[in-house]
Amino acid sequence: MATPVVATSGSWEQVAARKRDALMSSIPQEWRIPADLLPPETQDDVTPWPDTSGWFTAGELAITGLTASELVAKLALGEFKSEDVTKAFCKRAAAAHQLTNCLSETCFDRAIATARARDEHLARTGKPVGPLHGLPISLKDHFNIKGLDTTLGFSSHAGDAAESDSTLAELLESAGAVFYVKTNVPTAMMMAETVNNVFGRTLNPRHRQTTSGGSSGGESALITMRGSPLGVGSDIGGSLRIPAACTGLFTLRPSTGRFPVRHTRSGMPGQEAVQSVNGPMARSLTDIEFYSKCVTGERPWLRDPRCIPLPWRPVELPTKLKIAVMWHDGMVQPTPPVKRALRITVDKLRDAGHEIVEWDPVDQKEGIVLLVQMLLADGGTAIRKELERAGEPFRPELLDYQTATELGTYEMWRLQSERTVFQNRYLDRWNNAGIDAILCPTIPFNTVKNGSFKHVAYTGVFNLLDYSCLSFATGFTVDKNIDRLDSAYEALGGVCRAINEEYDADMMDGLPISLQLAARRLEEEKVLAMGKIVLGALSSNP
Template identity: 60%
Template sequence: MSWESIAANKRQALNDSIPPEWRIPPAIFPPEDQLDVTTFPRESGFFTDRELEITSTAAPAILSHLAAGEWTSEEVARAFCKTAAVAHQLTNCLSEIFFDRAIAQAKELDVHLKQTGKTKGPFHGLPISIKDNFNLVGYDSTVGFASLVNDPATYNSTLVDLLLDAGAVLYCKTNVPTAMMIAESVNNVFGRTVNPRNRKLTSGGSSGGESALIAFGGSRIGVGTDIGGSLRIPAACTGIFTIRPSFGRFPNFQTRSGLAGQEAVLSVNGPLAKTLEEVVLWARTVVGQQPWIRDPKCLPIPWRSVEPKQKLKIAVLWHDGIVMPTPPVTRALKETVDKLKTAGHEIVTWAPTEHQDLVQTLARMFVADGGKSVRKLLEPTGEPFRPEMKMYEDATELGVYEMWQLQVTRNSLCKSYLDRWNDAGIDAVLCPTTPYSTVENGKFAYVGYTGVFNVLDYPAVSFPSGVTVDKSVDVAYADHKALSDIDAQIQNDYSADSVHGMPVNLQLVGRRLEDESVLAMTGVILQALASASGKQ
């Protein structure tokens, strides 16, 4: 079969797996020109009040209702499965659907609770969505390649086993870009996932199926991965929360990769959610399961209780010397800094001294194999390289010596950054997550603001700043002197009209392996923002 036929059959099978009763009736199906579909669950009449109550409740409260027997695991699973089915019809966010399996699992959990009076584990009955690359026995992990369709997993990812043992209900997998190496979730098998807040805009990548599902309301906590920004960029594009953890804090063993064996810069997994509280819940619970017992690369570091300083010293990276953030991101950064100063925090400017070298190092690491990993997954079906992956198609393979020298460069840059951090005596770096709030489908062009921290292996939280784009305020820069060719392209492409009303995320970066601290400091920043806005 041709790759086109394989892809078409896979898409049809995915759509056929949506139960008829959860298909949106034609009479209420939103027209294509309705860009914001996040209002559909509440305004369509397609959902019951109970379903809306369940899906709008934060995960800790859901767990409390389940443990008390006030809600059943089955009704919670059905509410999220139905919402995920609708989210997919409107945003194309799913890659695998196993609602029947989830509901059967939920029923078993209800029986367990009734018979024993105890929950199965800390995630008892909580539906959790997972990115396409997490292996689940019996289901594909195509990571966007036609050659991996109808190649179901014969083993679970370590994290999947951990979540199931903790009582989580897994019900769907979410779409990714080809090889998970594009900043938008688009591939030749499933096509493009769009942003539920504005379907002309991207939900980001590579965990863009997750971010679209969560922003729509079809999941409270979803799990994605990040090797160059693949958690933080989708969170930013949809205005939700995530943490890119330090390597070794969360288990990432036995997940499928588009660049298998590439370990010069390490992939990590982490949660995406609508609230910081839910991100912390996931992190604390997963580490509490002692993943180092199962994953040989996990570090035996229990989750630590952290009391953050109430007066932080924060270094602000206004731009990275390569790309200037677009106007709404610059405004969000300025307004956040003003509010932090008002709250008594010390603000200093952080120079992008190593950033250009770090960005270049990351780019060379990604294509060090000359694009062989991607090519070998495309060739069996004759699937072409997508245009977004030209750097892989054109890459020249590095020899072993050249790769070792690249890692020497990486290590020197890491040491330089650490020394500068220590000399400045800072607690965290505040910076853009991306140059964009989000951007029109097909126009995401730069991952430098996230990628540098993958090379450094620093934990980083992407969080909503509370600022939304205002086309009358966030007009294009006048007389902007481009920092680089890519900066000129991004500023030329910027359209305030296109992203009007979209949320703007920022990024808070902490010290390596101090994931607890960066989450706690994010809480302090959110408190300062809320106080300045009169919300407390």
């Protein structure tokens, strides 16, 4: 079940085709869905398929139905064998890929060998290897895993296998984790949808005509299909929060320095004006907190010089939170379902005794303009050079990078000075308001039709600020009967008008709605604790 080596000669199309074939060949025959059991391509929602197809055993469904926290508890006690759990997730991940095109690499042989070693260790010592003992964890493609490619959607990286694991992978494996798959990303990880010229488009399993988001969209699709109990992605402009919101998952965007980034591959190496961070994605907030405690508990600052020596800290929240609500960002009004979910959440928090104030979005436009300028500062050269290595063309989604003009050093220094002024002003506004968090949309819609994603400002500004952010599933779903565009709606601009006029209530009906909670820099513990309070308020009776 080892991934076949990909020959790198020939045109980029030939290299990409061989890479796709190699990926499919790495899935053993027993994990390939029989043709007569495949759902039709016209079936939009494939999330019920594993339970209804009859292809999975009752044991496999029981295992893959549990959360990461539940699995770890059973694995540590020996109630489940890691080998059985790993094989169940390998099979379900293989199925998820065949239905949504969510994977980029597999290492099933390594996974099963690691799982057996975990079981043997527990049987011999009576103790688990670590807090993640025997737990399968999926990784976004940019994490290096020895012997596997890290293509980032570039055909030029096909066949260029990593010689060692990334630091985070080493940390997680030493804590007991088992690696079995890596997941698809957009070219260079610089799009809000997951599509590239090598593997193609990853689909949202809840509705395959809609996007799973990006750039961690392979992770969101896999986890939504329960092909992974917990996955790790990255975020430079919303790349964790956007796919989590598109599929109704939970994720944490940590501040720079909290989790290790050493020995990961970047789509734009050397770009550090806005730094990429990595974080967990899962089906529950409990799993997000569990993972975060595990990673910080392994003292990542001893492995990565960029990490801050900051252990996980207990949080004491005030009995009454002061939360600022940002109804819109001054550029794009959220679509009707997101607006409804935000309004209900605010009402529930007020009913629970928390103070709600308005947050003026006056700074948001400047923030996203600065972010975009920084990401385009090299004139798209890093991406262009990687594409040119194989003669691969720019995808249309990367037009801004294709047409950007490179900034000089002085201009870049000026830009970074403006960023610092912006960060200072935002923090001063926050402190003067005396707020604990900002509650706002994660994206201005729940998800969108494939190929039509617009506007990353709701997430991207917080990357510029380096704030700790949680995207959470509200528990609400789109209702086509009530989530209709108000006749009194007034567009804030052309993009706002396009997003709201393209909103299709019938297509979105029944899909989950997410929101975002932002805290200040390095307040990961606080934003998760506040997330629990918000979820508690949402679960209260009317």
